[in-house]
Amino acid sequence: xxxxxxxxxxxxxxxxxxxxxxxxxxxxxxxxxxxxxxxxxxxxxxxxxxxxxxxxxxxxxxxxxxxxxxxxxxxxxxxxxxxxxxxxxxxxxxxxxxxxxxxxxxxxxxxxxxxxxxxxxxxxxxxxxxxxxxxxxxxxxxxxxxxxxxxxxxxxxxxxxxxxxxxxxxxxxxxxxxxxxxxxxxxxxxxxxxxxxxxxxxxxxxxxxxxxxxxxxxxxxxxxxxxxxxxxxxxxxxxxxxxxxxxxxxxxxxxxxxxxxxxxxxxxxxxxxxxxxxxxxxxxxxxxxxxxxxxxxxxxxxxxxxxxxxxxxxxxxxxxxxxxxxxxxxxxxxxxxxxxxxxxxxxxxxxxxxxxxxxxxxxxxxxxxxxxxxxxxxxxxxxxxxxxxxxxxxxxxxxxxxxxxxxxxxxxxx
Amino acid sequence: xxxxxxxxxxxxxxxxxxxxxxxxxxxxxxxxxxxxxxxxxxxxxxxxxxxxxxxxxxxxxxxxxxxxxxxxxxxxxxxxxxxxxxxxxxxxxxxxxxxxxxxxxxxxxxxxxxxxxxxxxxxxxxxxxxxxxxxxxxxxxxxxxxxxxxxxxxxxxxxxxxxxxxxxxxxxxxxxxxxxxxxxxxxxxxxxxxxxxxxxxxxxxxxxxxxxxxxxxxxxxxxxxxxxxxxxxxxxxxxxxxxxxxxxxxxxxxxxxxxxxxxxxxxxxxxxxxxxxxxxxxxxxxxxxxxxxxxxxxxxxxxxxxxxxxxxxxxxxxxxxxxxxxxxxxxxxxxxxxxxx
Numbered sequence: 001x002x003x004x005x006x007x008x009x010x011x012x013x014x015x016x017x018x019x020x021x022x023x024x025x026x027x028x029x030x031x032x033x034x035x036x037x038x039x040x041x042x043x044x045x046x047x048x049x050x051x052x053x054x055x056x057x058x059x060x061x062x063x064x065x066x067x068x069x070x071x072x073x074x075x076x077x078x079x080x081x082x083x084x085x086x087x088x089x090x091x092x093x094x095x096x097x098x099x100x101x102x103x104x105x106x107x108x109x110x111x112x113x114x115x116x117x118x119x120x121x122x123x124x125x126x127x128x129x130x131x132x133x134x135x136x137x138x139x140x141x142x143x144x145x146x147x148x149x150x151x152x153x154x155x156x157x158x159x160x161x162x163x164x165x166x167x168x169x170x171x172x173x174x175x176x177x178x179x180x181x182x183x184x185x186x187x188x189x190x191x192x193x194x195x196x197x198x199x200x201x202x203x204x205x206x207x208x209x210x211x212x213x214x215x216x217x218x219x220x221x222x223x224x225x226x227x228x229x230x231x232x233x234x235x236x237x238x239x240x241x242x243x244x245x246x247x248x249x250x251x252x253x254x255x256x257x258x259x260x261x262x263x264x265x266x267x268x269x270x271x272x273x274x275x276x277x278x279x280x281x282x283x284x285x286x287x288x289x290x291x292x293x294x295x296x297x298x299x300x301x302x303x304x305x306x307x308x309x310x311x312x313x314x315x316x317x318x319x320x321x322x323x324x325x326x327x328x329x330x331x332x333x334x335x336x337x338x339x340x341x342x343x344x345x346x347x348x349x350x351x352x353x354x355x356x357x358x359x360x361x362x363x364x365x366x367x368x369x370x371x372x373x374x375x376x377x378x379x380x381x382x383x384x385x386x387x388x389x390x391x392x393x394x395x396x397x398x399x400x401x402x403x404x405x406x407x408x409x410x411x412x413x414x
Numbered sequence: 415x416x417x418x419x420x421x422x423x424x425x426x427x428x429x430x431x432x433x434x435x436x437x438x439x440x441x442x443x444x445x446x447x448x449x450x451x452x453x454x455x456x457x458x459x460x461x462x463x464x465x466x467x468x469x470x471x472x473x474x475x476x477x478x479x480x481x482x483x484x485x486x487x488x489x490x491x492x493x494x495x496x497x498x499x500x501x502x503x504x505x506x507x508x509x510x511x512x513x514x515x516x517x518x519x520x521x522x523x524x525x526x527x528x529x530x531x532x533x534x535x536x537x538x539x540x541x542x543x544x545x546x547x548x549x550x551x552x553x554x555x556x557x558x559x560x561x562x563x564x565x566x567x568x569x570x571x572x573x574x575x576x577x578x579x580x581x582x583x584x585x586x587x588x589x590x591x592x593x594x595x596x597x598x599x600x601x602x603x604x605x606x607x608x609x610x611x612x613x614x615x616x617x618x619x620x621x622x623x624x625x626x627x628x629x630x631x632x633x634x635x636x637x638x639x640x641x642x643x644x645x646x647x648x649x650x651x652x653x654x655x656x657x658x659x660x661x662x663x664x665x666x667x668x669x670x671x672x673x674x675x676x677x678x679x680x681x682x683x684x685x686x687x688x689x690x691x692x693x694x695x696x697x698x699x700x701x702x703x704x705x706x707x708x709x710x711x712x713x714x715x716x717x718x719x720x721x722x723x724x725x726x727x728x729x730x731x732x733x734x735x736x737x738x739x740x741x742x743x744x745x746x747x748x749x750x751x752x753x754x755x
Binding site (some may be wrong): 045048049050052053071074075076097098099100101105107121122123124129149150151152153156157159160175176180182183227230231232233256257258259260300303304403 | 514563564565567586588589590591593594597648665668670671673684685686690691693694695696697698699700701702703704715724725726731732735
C-alpha cells in the first residue's frame with residue numbers, strides 16, 4: 001500500500017482534533033520545574049548522564065529540538081519524570097542508532113514519560129520492563145516513511161509490569177504492535193492514536209486491562225488481545241475493549257514472518273485469541289476489509305502443559321459496524337471464498353478443542369443488533385482439516401461472565 | 415557481614431594497610447565510585463598490570479565474546495574473608511570484594527601481548543548495599559583510567575585472532591547497560607565466577623589455597639572448553655550459550671520475558687529454543703519461525719541473530735559490534751547435527 005505521509009498529514013490532524021474525545025494539550029510545565037538540559041554538544045551523552053545521576057523523584061526536563069542519538073538511552077532510577085517540550089518539539093531521533101535493542105529502556109518503578117517524540121529506532125521505541133506504575137503520556141513513537149519490515153517491533157512496550165498507564169500516546173509504523181503491553185497486570189490504554197502499525201494495540205499474556213477511547217486506524221489489525229504459550233507469564237484474562245474507534249485497518253501485513261502478528265489478516269478490527277473474559281463493547285468499527293471482530297484459538301502446536309489455546313468467556317455487544325468484510329485477507333481469504341467472498345462483522349473460528357484435549361465449552365456471547373452478521377467457521381480444532389469444517393451463522397448463546405470492574409490505578413490522579 | 419567489613423575497613427585504615435600495601439577499603443566501600451581507577455589501589459603500577467597485595471589474577475574456562483578484546487581479570491577479597499562455594503550459582507563473595515576486568519586490544523590479536531593497549535577496566539564492587547558496576551576508560555597513554563558513567567565509544571583497528579583485519583566501533587557500556595547484563599531479579603550480581611567457569615588448570619584449588627574460597631567439594635563442575643574439539647559438541651555449544659547469552663536469558667535476567675533460557679543447566683528443550691517461536695523479536699526474527707530448528711541452522715533465529723551486527727537484530731544486544739565467527743560456527747554445527755524432532 002502506498003500512502004503519502006504528506007497527503008495524510010492535514011486530514012489526520014483534523015481527525016485527531018475532531019474525534020479524540022479526551023485529548024487535550026499536555027499541561028503547561030509547572031513553574032517549579034527544573035531548567036531544561038543543555039541542547040549544546042552531545043545531547044545523547046548529556047541526557048544519559050542526567051538519567052544516570054537522577055535522584056528518585058527528580059524531573060528531567062528536555063529542551064526543544066531534534067536530537068540525533070547514536071546510543072540507546074536507559075533509566076533505572078525510581079520515580080523519575082522525563083519530560084520534553086512536547087510531542088514533535090523534543091524529538092529523539094535514532095535513525096543513526098548504532099547499538100542496543102530499543103531507543104529508551106526503563107527498568108525502575110514509578111516513572112513518568114511525557115511530552116516528547118522518539119523516532120526511527122532500530123529496535124523497539126520505548127521499552128519498560130519490570131517497571132511498575134509507569135505512565136506514558138503525550139508521547140509519540142514513530143517510524144517515518146512507509147510501513148516497512150525493517151521498522152522496529154514495538155512502539156510503546158511495557159512488559160512484566162504492574163499498574164501501567166498509556167494515555168494520549170501516538171504510535172505509527174511499528175512492524176509488530178504500536179502499543180504492546182505484555183506479561184503485565186492492571187493496565188489502562190486510553191485516548192491514544194495508533195496507525196500504520198501491524199497491530200495497533202496489543203494486550204498479550206496480561207490480566208486486567210481497560211482499552212478505551214483510542215483511535216486504531218490504518219493498521220493491519222486494530223486491537224489484539226492474545227495469550228501465547230511458553231512464556232513466563234500466561235493465562236491472559238479480564239480485558240475490556242470499549243468506546244474505541246477502529247477504522248480502516250487495511251494496511252498490508254509488514255511484520256517479520258515468524259512473529260505471531262505476521263498471521264494477522266489485513267483488515268481486521270479486533271482479534272481475541274486464546275484469552276479469557278474479554279469484553280468488546282460500544283466500539284465503532286468502520287471499513288475493516290476482513291472483519292470487525294475475529295475470535296480465534298491459537299492455531300500452532302505447543303508443548304506448554306498449562307496453556308489453554310481457546311478464547312473463553314467472551315462478550316461482544318453493542319458495537320457499531322459500518323462497511324468492511326468486503327475483501328478478506330490472509331488466512332481469512334480462502335475461508336471467506338468458500339462462503340461467497342465476504343465476511344460479516346463478527347467471526348469465530350469455532351474451535352473448541354486441541355490435540356490431546358477434550359472439547360470445552362468456550363462460552364461466547366454475541367449480543368449485537370439483529371442485523372449484525374455473525375459467522376462460525378465451524379473448525380473443530382487445529383491443525384485445520386478442510387473436510388471437517390462445518391460453518392454456521394447461528395450466534396452462540398453463552399452465559400455472559402460478569403464484566404471486570406474498571407481498572408483503578410492508585411498512582412494516577414484522575 | 416556488613417559490620418565485619420566496616421570493622422575491617424577501620425582496621426585497615428588504622429594500621430595504614432589501606433593506604434600503602436593494598437586496596438583502599440574506604441574507597442572500595444564508599445557510596446560513590448572513585449574518579450579514577452588508581453584511587454582504589456588495586457594495582458601496584460599506574461598501568462594496572464601488577465596487582466596489589468591481596469589482588470589475584472584469574473581467568474574463565476570460556477570468556478564472553480567482546481569484539482575479540484583480550485580480558486585480564488582480577489579478584490580482591492578483603493582481609494581474611496572468603497567467598498562461599500556454590501556448585502551452580504556465582505560464589506557468594508563478602509562485602510568489600512572487587513572483581514576487576516580490563517579490556518585490551520593489540521594491533522594484531524594473534525599476538526595480544528605485543529603493543530597491547532587498554533580500553534576500559536570494569537569493576538564490580540560488593541558494597542554494603544549490594545553489588546555496583548563501574549566502567550573506567552583508559553587514557554591514550556595507558557597511565558590512568560577515568561570513571562565513565564555514560565560509557566564511551568572507541569575506534570579500534572586490529573587483526574583478529576584468525577588473521578582477519580577488523581575495524582570496531584567499540585562501546586564501553588554505560589552504568590545502566592552494566593546492570594542490563596548483571597541483573598539478577600531486583601539486584602545485580604557477578605556473572606563469571608561460578609565453579610564451572612573457574613574450574614580449570616587447578617584454579618579452584620589455588621583459590622582455596624590462597625584463602626579466597628571457603629571450601630572446594632570433590633567433583634566441582636567444569637564447563638566444557640568451547641573450542642576443544644575433543645569434547646562433546648552438545649556440551650561445548652551449551653557452554654558457549656551459557657557464558658554468552660545466559661546472563662540475560664535466564665528466568666531472573668533482562669531477557670526473562672522472552673521465555674528463552676540459555677543457561678547450561680536448563681533442561682526443557684523448548685526453553686532452550688528448540689521449536690520455540692519468537693515472542694517479541696520483531697524483525698530480529700528475520701523471515702524465520704523458530705529459535706532453533708533441529709538440523710537447520712539457516713532456519714534458526716538463534717544463528718541468524720548471532721550472525722547479525724545490526725542493532726535490533728544482533729544478539730547479544732550489548733558488548734559486541736562484530737560477530738563471533740568461531741562461536742557462530744560452533745552453534746551452527748550444533749544445530750546442524752541436532753536430530754529433528
